[in-house]
Amino acid sequence: MEPEPPGASGPAEPGPRVRGVRGAAHAASASVLSGAEAEPQRCALAVAAVLPAGGSGERMGVPTPKQFCPILERPLISYTLQAMERVCWIKDIVVAVTRENMEAMRGIIQRYQHRRISLVEAGVTRHRSIFNGLKALAEDQPHSKLSKPEVVIIHDAVRPFVEEDILLKVATAAKEHGAAGAIQPLVSTVISPSADGCLDHSLERARHRASEMPQAFLYDVIYAAYQQCSDYDLEFGTECLQLALKYCHVKAKLVEGSPDLWKVTYKRDLYAAESIIKERISQQICIVMDDEEDVGRLLEETLKNELNVSTQIPSLTMSKR
Amino acid sequence: MEPEPPGASGPAEPGPRVRGVRGAAHAASASVLSGAEAEPQRCALAVAAVLPAGGSGERMGVPTPKQFCPILERPLISYTLQAMERVCWIKDIVVAVTRENMEAMRGIIQRYQHRRISLVEAGVTRHRSIFNGLKALAEDQPHSKLSKPEVVIIHDAVRPFVEEDILLKVATAAKEHGAAGAIQPLVSTVISPSADGCLDHSLERARHRASEMPQAFLYDVIYAAYQQCSDYDLEFGTECLQLALKYCHVKAKLVEGSPDLWKVTYKRDLYAAESIIKERISQQICIVMDDEEDVGRLLEETLKNELNVSTQIPSLTMSKR
Numbered sequence: 001m002e003p004e005p006p007g008a009s010g011p012a013e014p015g016p017r018v019r020g021v022r023g024a025a026h027a028a029s030a031s032v033l034s035g036a037e038a039e040p041q042r043c044a045l046a047v048a049a050v051l052p053a054g055g056s057g058e059r060m061g062v063p064t065p066k067q068f069c070p071i072l073e074r075p076l077i078s079y080t081l082q083a084m085e086r087v088c089w090i091k092d093i094v095v096a097v098t099r100e101n102m103e104a105m106r107g108i109i110q111r112y113q114h115r116r117i118s119l120v121e122a123g124v125t126r127h128r129s130i131f132n133g134l135k136a137l138a139e140d141q142p143h144s145k146l147s148k149p150e151v152v153i154i155h156d157a158v159r160p161f162v163e164e165d166i167l168l169k170v171a172t173a174a175k176e177h178g179a180a181g182a183i184q185p186l187v188s189t190v191i192s193p194s195a196d197g198c199l200d201h202s203l204e205r206a207r208h209r210a211s212e213m214p215q216a217f218l219y220d221v222i223y224a225a226y227q228q229c230s231d232y233d234l235e236f237g238t239e240c241l242q243l244a245l246k247y248c249h250v251k252a253k254l255v256e257g258s259p260d261l262w263k264v265t266y267k268r269d270l271y272a273a274e275s276i277i278k279e280r281i282s283q284q285i286c287i288v289m290d291d292e293e294d295v296g297r298l299l300e301e302t303l304k305n306e307l308n309v310s311t312q313i314p315s316l317t318m319s320k321r
Numbered sequence: 322m323e324p325e326p327p328g329a330s331g332p333a334e335p336g337p338r339v340r341g342v343r344g345a346a347h348a349a350s351a352s353v354l355s356g357a358e359a360e361p362q363r364c365a366l367a368v369a370a371v372l373p374a375g376g377s378g379e380r381m382g383v384p385t386p387k388q389f390c391p392i393l394e395r396p397l398i399s400y401t402l403q404a405m406e407r408v409c410w411i412k413d414i415v416v417a418v419t420r421e422n423m424e425a426m427r428g429i430i431q432r433y434q435h436r437r438i439s440l441v442e443a444g445v446t447r448h449r450s451i452f453n454g455l456k457a458l459a460e461d462q463p464h465s466k467l468s469k470p471e472v473v474i475i476h477d478a479v480r481p482f483v484e485e486d487i488l489l490k491v492a493t494a495a496k497e498h499g500a501a502g503a504i505q506p507l508v509s510t511v512i513s514p515s516a517d518g519c520l521d522h523s524l525e526r527a528r529h530r531a532s533e534m535p536q537a538f539l540y541d542v543i544y545a546a547y548q549q550c551s552d553y554d555l556e557f558g559t560e561c562l563q564l565a566l567k568y569c570h571v572k573a574k575l576v577e578g579s580p581d582l583w584k585v586t587y588k589r590d591l592y593a594a595e596s597i598i599k600e601r602i603s604q605q606i607c608i609v610m611d612d613e614e615d616v617g618r619l620l621e622e623t624l625k626n627e628l629n630v631s632t633q634i635p636s637l638t639m640s641k642r
């Protein structure tokens with residue numbers, strides 16, 4: 001019912017080691033995405049994105065915040081930025097990082113040649129980080145090079161496999177409804193415990209959904225919500241859609257997302273992300289070569305070694321001209 | 322806060338290819354678990370387990386039901402059975418499989434030498450499968466070799482990394498409270514959609530938990546609940562704890578589980594499971610050899626090849642006598 005699609009339009013440049021094949025990967029993704037790209041250009045929707053990336057990743061059980069954990073030697077956040085900046089109708093991408101990680105983040109942007117990225121300082125909670133990102137996009141900010149968007153997408157730095165299709169759906173739905181967010185079926189039943197640690201009641205799974213990212217909002221709606229919202233909400237809240245509902249009475253449109261919107265949370269998710277990225281790389285590599293077969297074989301071997309793939313790469317295509 | 326522990330007491334015999342090191346792995350796990358094992362023996366609690374394994378795995382997007390998907394060439398369910406049968410105080414393990422997979426399941430039991438397993442036919446839903454498993458344990462079943470347990474554990478065939486510690490906790494809590502289940506913090510906020518596909522309200526994440534497996538019950542409680550429960554519950558219900566509450570007024574004790582209780586649901590979870598199993602194997606292999614270094618090196622190379630590990634195995638210990 002919800003197959004995990006092979007990643008034809010996933011992150012196309014997954015590591016510094018495969019820079020040599022960038023051109024081909026770009027060409028492939030451009031052709032896949034051209035249909036979807038036409039839509040927001042036609043309606044000239046000004047869209048920006050805010051990525052809170054100030055988390056400590058305490059559930060991962062490793063000292064590095066999860067958004068900076070390396071996958072094939074490249075930080076996780078770099079894959080997410082790549083997935084976002086590939087979408088040409090997202091004009092600006094504002095990333096909120098803690099002061100101590102600001103320099104590292106600048107290094108990542110430079111090393112992986114990320115474009116259209118602005119950095120702001122993260123707050124101590126997720127909501128405060130998002131608010132800081134939104135402030136940077138407000139028209140009343142002095143010295144800001146950014147312009148106020150009509151629609152703002154909020155996405156997590158630790159969801160690297162976001163596709164243009166779902167970004168377009170939430171942005172379009174936000175334009176119409178004021179707010180929109182990706183959802184998924186619940187994997188586990190959700191229960192409510194009583195004060196003594198026993199089951200109070202369980203929720204009917206079919207009547208509930210997991211709220212995922214990306215979400216999108218009319219900028220004026222979500223900015224107004226954050227300006228009004230209480231310290232309690234900023235400290236303990238988790239859900240932007242709820243803020244839009246509570247403070248602006250905007251009922252978000254819910255959009256079914258695909259399973260690959262999942263959030264890298266635990267160490268096992270890093271393993272899964274690495275395997276998916278390897279699989280995508282192997283599906284995207286196509287070597288066109290002359291008759292000099294030795295060079296081709298050498299290249300194939302080198303690539304395999306670089307990608308750390310022990311078994312054969314099934315779709316490493318060797319074509320002769 | 323919830324680190325994923327390295328799997329010292331995870332499945333110890335993860336594939337037919339490493340059978341040669343079974344002895345060492347067994348010895349290690351026995352010493353780790355001996356403290357916990359003492360507890361239910363002291364109170365002489367008769368415990369059985371029921372594993373529903375009749376699902377089609379439609380969310381995986383592959384034709385093979387997920388419990389039979391191979392990880393390092395061994396079916397997922399075999400790792401779960403291994404984790405359960407390693408716990409010596411679980412007397413019987415009843416597995417519910419569909420008629421069409423019955424023969425394959427018998428083959429798995431034989432090939433991986435699983436013990437204390439009884440097979441029953443799965444129903445068309447998860448609850449009907451569990452009910453069939455419970456019926457096989459009822460004392461009024463003619464021709465049954467199984468004896469009615471005091472406590473029954475219900476666990477999913479697709480949660481291979483269950484530890485004895487949590488099995489013991491839920492079994493002990495079930496003895497005291499009548500029912501108990503493992504829980505985890507929610508990873509995503511849970512929302513309730515309205516009929517028109519918009520947000521109705523979102524649930525406060527801190528007040529809710531994900532209900533996971535294993536769960537345990539006084540046999541008489543859960544069997545009575547299933548005997549009374551409606552066709553609607555059997556068709557559409559997902560939560561055994563809820564049945565015990567609804568039909569027997571037993572409020573289950575909730576026990577915090579570790580993140581590695583997670584359920585293999587999507588293809589990415591298979592990738593993660595494979596990486597975790599490889600990591601555990603590499604942590605468990607210790608080769609003791611004589612001075613004939615060539616033999617040792619050959620063995621190391623063979624093991625690496627067999628395990629399909631391209632990079633170095635960090636803890637493949639080579640000791641000389």
